[in-house]
Amino acid sequence: MLRMSTLFLRTLREDPSDAEVPSHKLLVRAGYIRRVAPGVFTWLPLGYAVYRNVEHIVRSEMNAAGFQEVHFPALLPREPYELTNRWTEYGDTLFRLQDRKGADYLLGPTHEEMFTLLVKGEYSSYKDLPISLYQIQSKFRDEARPRAGILRGREFVMKDSYSFDIDDAGLQISYDKHRQAYIATFARLGLEFVIVSAMSGAMGGSASEEFLAPTPVGEDTFVRCPSCAYAANVEAVTTVAPLSINASGVPATHKERTPASGTIEALVSYSNRDFTREDRPWSAADTLKNVIFMVDGPDGSQSALAIGVPGDREIDMKRLEALLQPSEARPFEDADFVKFPSLVKGYIGPNELGAQSASGIRYLVDPRVVDGSRWITGADEAAHHFYDFVAGRDFTADGIIDVAEVRAGDACPNCGAGFEIERGIEIGHIFQLGRKYAEAVGLKVLDEHGELITVTMGSYGIGVSRAVAAIAEQSHDDKGLIWPREVAPADVHLIAAGKDEALFMAAERLGSELESVGVRVLYDDRTSVSPGVKFNDSELIGIPTIVIVGKRLADGFVEVKNRRTGERRDIALEDVVNEMRILNER
RNA sequence: CGGGGUGUAGCGUAGUGGCUAGCGCGUCUGCUUUGGGAGCAGAAGACCGCAGGUUCGAGUCCUGUCACCCCGACCA
Numbered sequence: 001m002l003r004m005s006t007l008f009l010r011t012l013r014e015d016p017s018d019a020e021v022p023s024h025k026l027l028v029r030a031g032y033i034r035r036v037a038p039g040v041f042t043w044l045p046l047g048y049a050v051y052r053n054v055e056h057i058v059r060s061e062m063n064a065a066g067f068q069e070v071h072f073p074a075l076l077p078r079e080p081y082e083l084t085n086r087w088t089e090y091g092d093t094l095f096r097l098q099d100r101k102g103a104d105y106l107l108g109p110t111h112e113e114m115f116t117l118l119v120k121g122e123y124s125s126y127k128d129l130p131i132s133l134y135q136i137q138s139k140f141r142d143e144a145r146p147r148a149g150i151l152r153g154r155e156f157v158m159k160d161s162y163s164f165d166i167d168d169a170g171l172q173i174s175y176d177k178h179r180q181a182y183i184a185t186f187a188r189l190g191l192e193f194v195i196v197s198a199m200s201g202a203m204g205g206s207a208s209e210e211f212l213a214p215t216p217v218g219e220d221t222f223v224r225c226p227s228c229a230y231a232a233n234v235e236a237v238t239t240v241a242p243l244s245i246n247a248s249g250v251p252a253t254h255k256e257r258t259p260a261s262g263t264i265e266a267l268v269s270y271s272n273r274d275f276t277r278e279d280r281p282w283s284a285a286d287t288l289k290n291v292i293f294m295v296d297g298p299d300g301s302q303s304a305l306a307i308g309v310p311g312d313r314e315i316d317m318k319r320l321e322a323l324l325q326p327s328e329a330r331p332f333e334d335a336d337f338v339k340f341p342s343l344v345k346g347y348i349g350p351n352e353l354g355a356q357s358a359s360g361i362r363y364l365v366d367p368r369v370v371d372g373s374r375w376i377t378g379a380d381e382a383a384h385h386f387y388d389f390v391a392g393r394d395f396t397a398d399g400i401i402d403v404a405e406v407r408a409g410d411a412c413p414n415c416g417a418g419f420e421i422e423r424g425i426e427i428g429h430i431f432q433l434g435r436k437y438a439e440a441v442g443l444k445v446l447d448e449h450g451e452l453i454t455v456t457m458g459s460y461g462i463g464v465s466r467a468v469a470a471i472a473e474q475s476h477d478d479k480g481l482i483w484p485r486e487v488a489p490a491d492v493h494l495i496a497a498g499k500d501e502a503l504f505m506a507a508e509r510l511g512s513e514l515e516s517v518g519v520r521v522l523y524d525d526r527t528s529v530s531p532g533v534k535f536n537d538s539e540l541i542g543i544p545t546i547v548i549v550g551k552r553l554a555d556g557f558v559e560v561k562n563r564r565t566g567e568r569r570d571i572a573l574e575d576v577v578n579e580m581r582i583l584n585e586r
Numbered sequence: 587c588g589g590g591g592u593g594u595a596g597c598g599u600a601g602u603g604g605c606u607a608g609c610g611c612g613u614c615u616g617c618u619u620u621g622g623g624a625g626c627a628g629a630a631g632a633c634c635g636c637a638g639g640u641u642c643g644a645g646u647c648c649u650g651u652c653a654c655c656c657c658g659a660c661c662a
Contacts (some may be wrong), residue, residue, distance in 0.1 A: 010596085011623095012597060012598085012612085013598085013610095014597065014598050014611070016598085017592090017598070017599090018654070019655095020655085020656070038653095038654070038655090091660095092587095092660095110662085144587070144659080144660060144661095145656095145657095145659090147655090147656085152661075152662090157662090158662050159662090160662085219661080220661095318659090426661085427662075428662080461662050462662075465662090466662055497621055497622095498621075499619085499620050500620090527620095529620085529623095530619080530620050530622080531621045532622035532624080533624090534621090534622090534623095535621075535622050535623085536622065548621085550621060551621065559621095
């Protein structure tokens with residue numbers, strides 16, 4: 001029985017000034033966590049109890065799925081990460097350190113290399129596979145900007161699993177088992193979640209899905225179709241290309257002088273004044289905006305890339321980066337323009353783009369730029385635009401790229417309905433890694449023909465510490481936290497409300513009885529604290545059931561309050577233990 | 587790393603260049619109080635982020651520096 005009189009706990013009446021999101025504010029105010037350094041937190045007794053409950057649920061579901069737990073060090077040598085090139089590729093996000101001899105070490109940001117090497121060291125036959133191993137470990141990432149308290153720290157706990165199979169079919173089975181285990185885990189954690197596609201096909205088609213907990217403070221944006229099951233991270237949304245259009249009636253293209261048309265908006269209004277089209281007014285979606293990027297490859301190479309999108313949409317850098325990985329893109333700067341004299345900044349058009357053009361810059365367009373679509377676009381001359389510039393007739397791009405911003409109402413690729421946009425916290429990620437790491441470290445086994453084959457892998461993560469914050473984020477009100485029972489630090493928050501000694505004795509006895517039948521109790525046995533303080537603390541702390549031993553005790557009753565609904569009931573003292581036990585069994 | 591902001595007691599904060607840096611919460615002592623963050627009386631607790639400078643005088647002005655927070659780019 002946890003006793004408030006001795007519990008290491010100090011609740012705060014005011015929000016900490018450095019906290020922004022509800023989970024951070026409440027976890028600090030309720031005395032669950034304290035900050036040690038940016039993105040680094042200490043778990044206090046109540047917080048650690050919740051954390052351990054979450055960890056326990058994760059572990060038990062992993063074990064139930066037949067995965068085996070191992071535990072790597074957090075402190076790792078450099079060499080394994082050299083094999084996969086991640087010692088350098090990981091960049092500044094990697095915490096590096098040296099031992100006294102000057103040898104390089106790192107604090108593990110994720111453990112693909114270690115798991116792969118471990119299996120390589122032990123197994124060498126197809127008969128040993130499949131196998132799935134996992135660990136629950138502190139991970140370290142020197143994030144450029146930790147934020148939102150526990151939601152995005154530099155030290156955090158992650159459950160990471162890796163599956164090892166001899167072929168794609170086996171990998172699919174391992175992947176599906178993890179998917180099922182994750183569904184069971186998050187359901188038990190009391191989290192509302194959505195499974196979204198996380199990668200576009202352009203990356204090579206390996207399956208990857210994210211488990212997102214919808215909340216306004218989530219860092220991931222995803223789309224969800226209200227009329228079918230489709231859900232995807234914005235990075236993975238595929239745009240439905242319209243059918244090609246018959247452009248036989250479109251006038252021949254013509255170049256016009258368009259002064260003061262520096263912005264799309266200005267161009268559209270100018271066009272509607274001086275170059276009206278026959279059927280309807282021009283809109284921003286009729287302009288073709290061409291943006292040039294410099295793409296830095298992982299090997300240090302640089303190449304320019306031109307992207308054409310309808311003028312009513314921006315290019316979504318996240319989508320672009322996701323598609324280009326591991327290369328990185330940045331908008332063209334003046335210094336880059338100097339190298340391409342045929343480009344007129346602000347008036348770049350398809351004529352000067354593409355492999356065949358003078359610039360030679362690869363030119364990719366949005367899927368909406370179908371054959372027969374009719375555009376206003378740059379004429380590669382200051383203050384001039386082409387009108388009635390038709391795709392397939394007047395220009396041809398080198399290919400399609402789907403990186404324009406995604407908007408609510410855009411068509412679902414599955415059923416065509418307009419989808420909705422929401423935000424969510426990434427609480428889990430399952431991913432068919434394939435043979436990348438196995439190849440890098442040489443993980444091969446003999447198959448039934450005695451041939452060496454490279455193992456194929458899956459990698460699966462759950463943010464354990466993050467899940468605590470995600471639950472807090474989804475489950476609180478203006479008074480405080482509201483824990484789902486299975487993760488709550490106790491089942492019952494027992495309050496002695498009053499000063500009568502008999503009342504404390506009755507509460508004490510009730511607490512013991514509850515504990516004896518397996519009900520976890522947090523007992524507010526403080527004698528010098530007024531009932532109001534106790535009530536407020538109980539609501540802040542967020543244990544699902546609050547039992548008040550107070551003024552109704554004289555009639556043989558205690559009050560039982562549901563933290564979530566606020567519903568209160570008077571229950572006869574002798575029935576409480578039974579009631580609580582039933583409640584606990586659900 | 588780009589942009590914005592803030593550093594005053596454990597927490598939240600006030601402080602036109604001028605006396606001993608103020609208030610609330612929390613903490614301690616005593617008395618009172620006990621169904622919605624109690625009252626009275628007293629007490630402890632601050633190198634005003636750090637380093638320079640201007641000035642008779644700096645929490646306040648200037649320069650530098652560090653730290654932290656927020657918005658972006660990056661991620662469980």
